[in-house]
Amino acid sequence: MAVEPNAKKRKSDDNKHSTEILSFAGFDFCKVLKNDLRSKTAFIHSQFEGKDAVILMEKTAFDANIVQEMLTEKTELVETLKNDVYSTYKTFPDKTLNGMKTTLIYPATKQHIAKYSEQEFHIVQESGEDYKKVTLPYVKNKALSNQWVYNILNKETEADRIVFEDTCPDSGFILLPDMKWDRKDMDALYLQALVHRRDILSLRDLDQSHLPLLKNILEKGLSAIKEKYGIPANKVRSYLHYQPSYYHLHVHFAHIKLDNPGFEADRAHLLTDVIENIEMKSLYYKEKTLVFKVREDDHLYKAFLEHGCIQK
Amino acid sequence: MAVEPNAKKRKSDDNKHSTEILSFAGFDFCKVLKNDLRSKTAFIHSQFEGKDAVILMEKTAFDANIVQEMLTEKTELVETLKNDVYSTYKTFPDKTLNGMKTTLIYPATKQHIAKYSEQEFHIVQESGEDYKKVTLPYVKNKALSNQWVYNILNKETEADRIVFEDTCPDSGFILLPDMKWDRKDMDALYLQALVHRRDILSLRDLDQSHLPLLKNILEKGLSAIKEKYGIPANKVRSYLHYQPSYYHLHVHFAHIKLDNPGFEADRAHLLTDVIENIEMKSLYYKEKTLVFKVREDDHLYKAFLEHGCIQK
Numbered sequence: 001m002a003v004e005p006n007a008k009k010r011k012s013d014d015n016k017h018s019t020e021i022l023s024f025a026g027f028d029f030c031k032v033l034k035n036d037l038r039s040k041t042a043f044i045h046s047q048f049e050g051k052d053a054v055i056l057m058e059k060t061a062f063d064a065n066i067v068q069e070m071l072t073e074k075t076e077l078v079e080t081l082k083n084d085v086y087s088t089y090k091t092f093p094d095k096t097l098n099g100m101k102t103t104l105i106y107p108a109t110k111q112h113i114a115k116y117s118e119q120e121f122h123i124v125q126e127s128g129e130d131y132k133k134v135t136l137p138y139v140k141n142k143a144l145s146n147q148w149v150y151n152i153l154n155k156e157t158e159a160d161r162i163v164f165e166d167t168c169p170d171s172g173f174i175l176l177p178d179m180k181w182d183r184k185d186m187d188a189l190y191l192q193a194l195v196h197r198r199d200i201l202s203l204r205d206l207d208q209s210h211l212p213l214l215k216n217i218l219e220k221g222l223s224a225i226k227e228k229y230g231i232p233a234n235k236v237r238s239y240l241h242y243q244p245s246y247y248h249l250h251v252h253f254a255h256i257k258l259d260n261p262g263f264e265a266d267r268a269h270l271l272t273d274v275i276e277n278i279e280m281k282s283l284y285y286k287e288k289t290l291v292f293k294v295r296e297d298d299h300l301y302k303a304f305l306e307h308g309c310i311q312k
Numbered sequence: 313m314a315v316e317p318n319a320k321k322r323k324s325d326d327n328k329h330s331t332e333i334l335s336f337a338g339f340d341f342c343k344v345l346k347n348d349l350r351s352k353t354a355f356i357h358s359q360f361e362g363k364d365a366v367i368l369m370e371k372t373a374f375d376a377n378i379v380q381e382m383l384t385e386k387t388e389l390v391e392t393l394k395n396d397v398y399s400t401y402k403t404f405p406d407k408t409l410n411g412m413k414t415t416l417i418y419p420a421t422k423q424h425i426a427k428y429s430e431q432e433f434h435i436v437q438e439s440g441e442d443y444k445k446v447t448l449p450y451v452k453n454k455a456l457s458n459q460w461v462y463n464i465l466n467k468e469t470e471a472d473r474i475v476f477e478d479t480c481p482d483s484g485f486i487l488l489p490d491m492k493w494d495r496k497d498m499d500a501l502y503l504q505a506l507v508h509r510r511d512i513l514s515l516r517d518l519d520q521s522h523l524p525l526l527k528n529i530l531e532k533g534l535s536a537i538k539e540k541y542g543i544p545a546n547k548v549r550s551y552l553h554y555q556p557s558y559y560h561l562h563v564h565f566a567h568i569k570l571d572n573p574g575f576e577a578d579r580a581h582l583l584t585d586v587i588e589n590i591e592m593k594s595l596y597y598k599e600k601t602l603v604f605k606v607r608e609d610d611h612l613y614k615a616f617l618e619h620g621c622i623q624k
Contacts, residue, residue: 022401025385032376038571040352042374046383057382057403059371062354064344070369071358073337077414089334091369091414095407102389102403121568122546125584148396157395179393179400188349234434234622239577256433256605259350259573265551265580270603272437280593291582293568310546 027053034118039261043116054112056103061188066097103179111144120296123266124304128287131204134303139201139247142299149194149248152176163191164224171213172196175224178252189231189255193217200249203242203269204290208282214275217251225253237263238271243292243300266291339365346430355428357420366424368415378409432608435578436616440599443516446619447612451513451559454611461506461560464488475503476536483528484508487536490564501543501567505529512561515554515581516602520594526587529563537565549575550583555604555612578603 030045033054040059047053070093077089105112126135151157153174166172173193177183181190195213200206206214222233235256244250251271254260262268277284294301304310342357345366352371359365382405389401417424438447463469470488478484485505489495493502507525512518518526534545547568556562563583566572574580589596606613616622 022389022391023385024383024387024389027383029380029383032379035374035376035379037373038350040371040373042376042379044379044383055383057374057379059352059373061349061352061371062344062347062369064347064354067344067347067354067356067369068341071336071339071341071356071367073335075336077334077336079334085417085419087416087418089414089416091412092407092410093412095404095410098404098407098410098412100403100405100410102401104399104401105397106399107397123549123568124546148398151395158393179398185347185349187347234436237435237578256435257349259348261571263577265575265577265582266549268577270577272601272603276601289584289588291584 027055033113033116045113048106051107052109052113054105054108054116056105056116058101058103060099060101060182061185063185070094070097101182114297117297121293122296122301122310124292124294124301124310126290126292126304126309128289130304130307130309131290134307134309135204135243135300136201138300138303144246146198146246146248149246149250150198152194153196163228164220166216166220167196168216169196171216173213173217173221173251175221175253186229186231187255187257189225189229189236189253190258190260191221191225191253193221193251193253195249198248201247202244202249203240203274203285205249206274206278206285208278211275211278214271214278218271218275221251221253231255237268239263239268240271240274241267242269242290243267243294264293266293339367345425345428357425360418363419364421364425366417366420366428368417368428370413370415372411372413382406382409433605434608434613434622436604436606436613436622438602438604438616438621440601442616442619442621443602446615446621447516447555448513450612450615458510458558458560461558461562462510464506465508475540476532478528478532479508480528481508483525485525485529485533485563487533487565498541498543499567499569501537501541501548501565502570502572503533503537503565505533505563505565507561510560513559514556514561515552515586515597517561518586518590518597520590523587523590526583526590530583530587533563533565543567549580551575551580552583552586553579554581554602555579555606576605578605 026048028047030047032042033045034043036043042057044055044057045052046055074094076092079087079089081088148157158176161176162174163177164175173195175191175193178190178192181188195217197213200210218238221238222236225231225236226233237254237256239252240250241252241262252262252268254263274285305312338360340359342359344354345357346355348355354369356367356369357364358367386406388404391399391401393400460469465486473488474486475489476487485507487503487505490502490504493500507529509525512522530550533550534548537543537548538545549566549568551564552562553564553574564574564580566575586597617624
């Protein structure tokens with residue numbers, strides 16, 4: 001069993017597995033790795049029982065139902081400015097109404113810590129040749145393990161979260177909510193489709209032989225979202241990342257209102273565009289120069305430098 | 313003196329004007345006008361003493377100093393997911409550490425309420441045929457005047473802001489800072505290149521005859537930015553919008569660190585991609601389905617509906 005950080009019960013219940021209430025007791029603060037002012041997320045290097053942890057603390061968007069509960073005398077206001085009809089206040093709602101979200105990575109590797117540290121970025125233009133020479137060896141050697149994906153595909157974890165499954169080994173996939181979505185706020189709807197095939201690393205591998213798979217994901221993914229959540233296709237963006245954060249083919253489905261940092265034009269490739277480009281030319285994604293943003297401390301960036309494919 | 317909403321003192325101080333501590337007592341909730349998930353701001357229509365109020369409640373970014381104080385046993389965690397080394401928690405810090413910001417508009421006019429109300433968006437898939445049938449007539453009839461662009465090209469306005477000019481009537485352009493850039497913060501660098509030719513409405517018009525123009529903008533635009541501001545090409549994103557906000561061909565140049573809402577994958581088209589796609593196929597952008605996001609109250613959206621090219 002994985003180590004459970006600080007499973008301290010708050011109420012003196014017996015040992016039943018009801019909702020366990022934990023805390024940050026026992027975590028030693030090391031450093032704020034990054035403080036993202038836009039997403040209002042702090043990335044913290046910490047230690048627990050001598051091992052590294054990465055803590056992502058994120059302010060959450062408002063729940064429209066809770067907003068109403070905040071408009072009472074329990075929410076304290078401290079005036080900071082007043083001008084004509086406009087005034088501003090520091091605002092302290094009741095603790096229980098003002099939750100945040102924490103993602104804990106424990107134990108964390110050096111790569112996890114580097115991934116969440118503040119960094120310089122560069123634009124890389126990756127030709128088809130660059131991919132074979134630089135990126136593919138990097139993916140095979142350095143990329144993080146896909147074990148967590150296989151756990152899901154094997155129904156060893158998160159089986160209860162599956163929204164839809166097509167079990168076909170060639171064109172099938174599992175659709176489930178992204179970790180970043182609370183599954184309540186429909187405007188923030190965000191799911192991922194993980195394909196059952198394990199031989200497709202990314203967009204780069206796709207050609208006309210994969211069209212049935214891609215069209216199946218588009219069609220059944222959108223219709224499952226319509227059926228389960230009532231959100232129609234013209235409100236859902238479906239796209240692939242390049243570079244992806246893990247090299248097992250997957251497709252993102254996000255609500256058009258979700259202002260997602262992963263939807264930048266040098267990372268997100270619309271699934272409908274991918275299908276149309278491959279229909280036009282089977283080898284489109286094997287030959288196309290693909291542009292992406294990369295962190296200066298990323299091994300992939302270093303590999304591009306070492307091979308002389310880019311200049312510093 | 314303006315009405316002071318609910319000036320209830322929490323401590324029984326005298327009537328001194330020290331920091332007054334107020335609350336939301338006496339505010340009647342009417343409606344959530346908009347819930348912005350990205351900025352984590354709720355816009356609320358409320359009433360106080362029978363008059364309208366607009367309340368903007370915004371989650372604030374983390375203060376790096378306060379983060380450390382949150383890593384104690386006082387911060388409660390409720391586990392919501394666990395998979396391998398990753399786990400997520402609802403997180404409830406001490407109330408005093410977890411302030412938000414409120415902006416109050418009181419009394420508020422109908423215009424204030426409309427300004428902060430939600431708009432619906434839709435994804436439109438525009439085929440080459442749709443463009444000719446719906447979009448082109450719309451652009452010719454309804455789009456805003458380009459007179460302000462011609463004023464710049466004629467040096468009648470903003471001549472002192474020009475960063476670079478290539479005067480060639482076929483492949484020339486004027487490069488100048490975007491109005492949104494303060495010209496001080498280099499991480500927010502943002503310029504636009506306006507072409508001298510007046511016969512190219514947008515990306516849709518481009519074919520191989522425009523390759524010299526496009527390559528000229530890419531090369532000379534990036535080198536002018538390097539020379540004037542010291543920002544190298546691998547830190548600058550160059551792209552076109554579709555739909556653009558005005559129908560006179562122009563190219564955006566923005567710093568890679570600028571978190572620009574105009575760089576979404578269903579609006580921004582990288583200039584290098586545009587060049588490569590046209591080199592591959594001259595009519596690429598005349599035939600390609602182009603995907604864009606449109607507001608429900610936009611005349612273009614209504615035109616698509618009227619022509620039966622999309623369903624509501």
